[in-house]
Amino acid sequence: MPIHSNQPKNKKQQLLDAALTLFVNQGIYATSTASIAKTAGVATGTLFHHFPSKEVLVLELYKKIKQDFVLQIAPFKLEVTQLEQQTKVIWQQAIDWALANADQQNFCLLVMQYQPLSAQTKAQIFADEFSFLKEIILFGQQHQLIANYPIELMLESAHGQFLTSSQFFINNTELAQEAKYSEAAFKLFWKSFTN
Amino acid sequence: MPIHSNQPKNKKQQLLDAALTLFVNQGIYATSTASIAKTAGVATGTLFHHFPSKEVLVLELYKKIKQDFVLQIAPFKLEVTQLEQQTKVIWQQAIDWALANADQQNFCLLVMQYQPLSAQTKAQIFADEFSFLKEIILFGQQHQLIANYPIELMLESAHGQFLTSSQFFINNTELAQEAKYSEAAFKLFWKSFTN
DNA sequence: GTCTATAGTGCGATAGAC
DNA sequence: GTCTATCGCACTATAGAC
Numbered sequence: 001m002p003i004h005s006n007q008p009k010n011k012k013q014q015l016l017d018a019a020l021t022l023f024v025n026q027g028i029y030a031t032s033t034a035s036i037a038k039t040a041g042v043a044t045g046t047l048f049h050h051f052p053s054k055e056v057l058v059l060e061l062y063k064k065i066k067q068d069f070v071l072q073i074a075p076f077k078l079e080v081t082q083l084e085q086q087t088k089v090i091w092q093q094a095i096d097w098a099l100a101n102a103d104q105q106n107f108c109l110l111v112m113q114y115q116p117l118s119a120q121t122k123a124q125i126f127a128d129e130f131s132f133l134k135e136i137i138l139f140g141q142q143h144q145l146i147a148n149y150p151i152e153l154m155l156e157s158a159h160g161q162f163l164t165s166s167q168f169f170i171n172n173t174e175l176a177q178e179a180k181y182s183e184a185a186f187k188l189f190w191k192s193f194t195n
Numbered sequence: 196m197p198i199h200s201n202q203p204k205n206k207k208q209q210l211l212d213a214a215l216t217l218f219v220n221q222g223i224y225a226t227s228t229a230s231i232a233k234t235a236g237v238a239t240g241t242l243f244h245h246f247p248s249k250e251v252l253v254l255e256l257y258k259k260i261k262q263d264f265v266l267q268i269a270p271f272k273l274e275v276t277q278l279e280q281q282t283k284v285i286w287q288q289a290i291d292w293a294l295a296n297a298d299q300q301n302f303c304l305l306v307m308q309y310q311p312l313s314a315q316t317k318a319q320i321f322a323d324e325f326s327f328l329k330e331i332i333l334f335g336q337q338h339q340l341i342a343n344y345p346i347e348l349m350l351e352s353a354h355g356q357f358l359t360s361s362q363f364f365i366n367n368t369e370l371a372q373e374a375k376y377s378e379a380a381f382k383l384f385w386k387s388f389t390n
Numbered sequence: 391g392t393c394t395a396t397a398g399t400g401c402g403a404t405a406g407a408c
Numbered sequence: 409g410t411c412t413a414t415c416g417c418a419c420t421a422t423a424g425a426c
Contacts, residue, residue, distance in 0.1 A: 011409080027310035029224035033402060043411050048403060050409090113308045115222035147386075149379035150370075156363045157356065157383050164355030168348060175345075184344035188352050191342075192387035206391080227419060238393050243421060245391095 012050045014040040016061050024106045028058060028114050055116050062111045065104045066129055072097040073132060078139045084190060087136055091162075091186050098166035099176055105166055126159070133158055137193070146193045154193065161189045207245045209235040211256050219301045223253060223309050250311050257306045260299045261324055267292040268327060273334045279385060282331055286357075286381050293361035294371055300361055321354070328353055332388070341388045349388065356384045 018040035022031040033054050037044045051057040073093055076086050098105040112122060137154050140146030146154075165185040169176040176182060213235035217226040228249050232239045246252040268288055271281050293300040307317060332349050335341030341349075360380040364371040371377060 027224075027308075029222075030310060032400075034400085044402090045404080045412075046410050052403095054402070110308065113222075113305065115225060147379075147382070149383065150376055152367075153360075153363060153376060153379055154383070156359055157380075160355050160359030161352065161387075164351055165348075168351045172347075181345055181348060184342075184348055185352075187342070188344065188349070188387045191389070192356075192383045194386070228421080229419075239420085240394080240422080241392055247421095249420070 011040065011042050011046055015042065015047055015050060015057070016064070019057060019061055020103055020107055023058075023061075023110060024103045028110055033057075058111065058114060059117060059121070062108065062125070065101075065108060066125065068101075068104070069094075069097055070129065075132070078136065080143045080145070083136070083140055083143070083145050087190065088186055090132070090136075091189060092182070094162060095166055095169060095176075095182070095185070099169055099173065102170045105170060109163065109167070130155060130159060140193070144195060147195050157192065158189070161192070165189070206235070206237050206241055210237065210242055210245060210252070211259070214252060214256060215298055215302055218253075218256075218305060219298045223305050228252075253306065253309060254312060254316070257303065257320070260296075260303060261320065263296075263299070264289075264292055265324065270327070273331065275338045275340070278331070278335055278338070278340050282385065283381055285327070285331075286384060287377070289357060290361055290364060290371075290377070290380070294364055294368065297365045300365060304358065304362070325350065325354060335388070339390060342390050352387065353384070356387070360384070 015036060019031070019036045022036055022039060033047055034044050036057075037047045040047075047057070051060065073090055076090070078086060111117065134151070134155060137146055137151060137158070141148055165188075168185070169181075210231060214226070214231045217231060217234060228242055229239050231252075232242045235242075242252070246255065268285055271285070273281060306312065329346070329350060332341055332346060332353070336343055360383075363380070364376075
């Protein structure tokens with residue numbers, strides 16, 4: 001650790017933190033690099049020293065967040081007799097992460113609509129993020145627990161349902177604690193896939 | 196009809212048409228009023244004669260599109276013995292409209308993330324647009340055909356599933372013709388709600 | 391109603407001192 | 409690595425002639 005380390009970690013992290021807050025409150029387009037620098041308490045030149053462009057800043061922030069999300073999803077050895085229960089645990093871990101990291105979750109939604117990032121970039125991120133989901137669906141189909149619909153459609157549907165439910169609970173945090181709501185959200189998800 | 200009517204309808208409509216195309220190809224923020232006017236073949240001053248601001252232009256375009264969408268959804272007298280079939284017809288009408296009006300559908304998605312419009316404005320639009328959906332769910336619940344989950348959650352879920360499926364088919368138009376895919380999309384939707 | 395011309399603003403990014 | 413200062417550009421919106 002350097003002797004002269006200041007109380008706030010490093011300026012790069014301060015910039016990422018400030019950017020996240022501003023992005024989710026104002027949108028990515030509406031947030032200027034100058035305002036990010038000002039909020040972070042650094043100069044605009046410093047921002048462009050750490051990130052060659054605003055676009056790169058957005059992408060780097062996104063990747064860090066998704067890395068954190070994937071770590072919250074504990075891996076399983078899938079069991080035929082336990083598949084619904086195992087899926088429920090994973091679903092709840094994902095929802096809990098979204099609730100505890102509402103800014104991060106909202107930012108990911110914004111990035112999906114942020115047009116300066118290519119569709120290819122987004123598709124790659126999506127595939128990485130939800131590889132565990134594909135395993136569950138294929139495993140369930142092999143054992144006749146999950147319907148044999150086309151896998152691409154099912155992946156999109158599952159992702160969409162997760163986004164919808166997590167957004168609902170983020171916008172209505174008091175309902176996330178009620179079993180009636182959290183049970184219903186998972187059942188809506190699970191029943192759509194069952195045979 | 197005025198004697199001096201030009202071949203292109205009126206300039207206001209030309210502006211709306213140009214705006215739609217540019218918005219879905221570049222995003223709303225990334226599209227300048229100047230480029231809309233240029234594409235429409237009119238001057239920037241003319242744009243601001245018809246729309247007091249870019250924001251109003253966006254909202255007016257959005258309302259026109261949603262009006263058109265709602266007209267495509269034929270009303271039904273809901274019947275207990277026919278509910279699944281009736282819902283399927285409505286679902287397919289909605290998907291077909293989205294496919295035939297991909298630009299319009301994509302634009303609606305962009306508007307939902309366009310932050311200059313207030314959350315209240317968007318919520319109002321959502322309620323208007325999907326009132327028929329609420330009727331179906333409540334009717335189905337009364338007759339024990341549809342699960343008794345909280346109605347707000349079900350409405351969000353239904354809307355999300357429609358957006359996911361229509362986006363999937365817009366991005367993979369060749370699959371929309373295959374019964375395997377279109378049947379699966381509806382079943383994913385319907386099964387999630389059934390008792 | 392439509393045009394041309396432009397005012398006024400704020401942006402992303404760079405240069406160069408320290 | 410960080411700063412100050414600023415460039416060059418594109419944007420929304422307006423003014424005023426026709």
